Amino acid sequence: MSAAFSTVSAPNGETFFGAPAGRYCDGRLVIDFIGAIFKDLLPPEKYFSQALYTFDIGQNDLTSGYVSNLTTEQVKETIPVILGKFTDAVKNVYQLGGRYFWIHNTGPFGCLPYVLAGYPLRAPEVDSIGCGAPFNEVAQRFNAKLNKTVMRLRKSFPSAVFTYVDVYTVKYSLISQAERLGFEQPFVACCGHGGKYNFDVRYSCGATKKVHTTKVIISNTCEDPSKRICWDGYHYSEAANKWVFDHIVDGAFSDPPNPVTMACRRQ
Numbered sequence: 001m002s003a004a005f006s007t008v009s010a011p012n013g014e015t016f017f018g019a020p021a022g023r024y025c026d027g028r029l030v031i032d033f034i035g036a037i038f039k040d041l042l043p044p045e046k047y048f049s050q051a052l053y054t055f056d057i058g059q060n061d062l063t064s065g066y067v068s069n070l071t072t073e074q075v076k077e078t079i080p081v082i083l084g085k086f087t088d089a090v091k092n093v094y095q096l097g098g099r100y101f102w103i104h105n106t107g108p109f110g111c112l113p114y115v116l117a118g119y120p121l122r123a124p125e126v127d128s129i130g131c132g133a134p135f136n137e138v139a140q141r142f143n144a145k146l147n148k149t150v151m152r153l154r155k156s157f158p159s160a161v162f163t164y165v166d167v168y169t170v171k172y173s174l175i176s177q178a179e180r181l182g183f184e185q186p187f188v189a190c191c192g193h194g195g196k197y198n199f200d201v202r203y204s205c206g207a208t209k210k211v212h213t214t215k216v217i218i219s220n221t222c223e224d225p226s227k228r229i230c231w232d233g234y235h236y237s238e239a240a241n242k243w244v245f246d247h248i249v250d251g252a253f254s255d256p257p258n259p260v261t262m263a264c265r266r267q
Helices: 030-037 059-067 072-077 079-095 113-118 133-156 167-176 238-248
Strands: 052-056 100-104 161-165 208-211 214-217
Touching: 030 052, 030 238, 052 079, 059 072, 059 079, 059 113, 059 133, 072 079, 072 133, 079 133, 100 133, 133 161, 133 167, 167 238
Parallel strands: 052 100, 100 161
Antiparallel strands: 208 214
């Protein structure tokens, strides 16, 4: 989003970079932690066939349907279209020389503040930990079909290696065990403004307001981002990203169950 639409502003980046760094997070993303592993292993740029191509998709594609006032059933009907575009993207990378693919499924977006604040739920639609069950059901439907899509890609491109990573299970586990794991207020954004979830779509992280002639920040950060799971209502904090990374790096949630360091090798 930063590259395509607008510059990321402060306080994004404050935890690790000390300034905005093109990421909607207080610090590093899961891909940053993965990249650190390969820092000394990366070949010159011309060797595209030796690179690991990572995909983390679904959340924006699915929630954009709700933004467009689609019903849950109508959003489900868009899944084949989304996965068709994903397949085209993988084919394009393959044709350019890419052979190694690390594919994350989509997370439980029904647990995120922007969904919980933006789409009020009836009591029966809230699950045992406080997430929006209908939205997570859509995510799980998407993931099941994404997994089948990856299986078809393996058959279509036998010389490529596709690793499917179940980040949904990891993220849901993190949210459901937040307090035991040292986190707090899993459904409240660290950087936001107002309401039960500290989220208001009109005031994004770092938003300002003029008071007389002075610009005042009204969407500031929480006291300790390292204890929060959600950064800005949409995205995870660096601490949460690191926790997710630590649980997927060894292949425990991957198919095939290989660590990320083996993702660029044919078995």
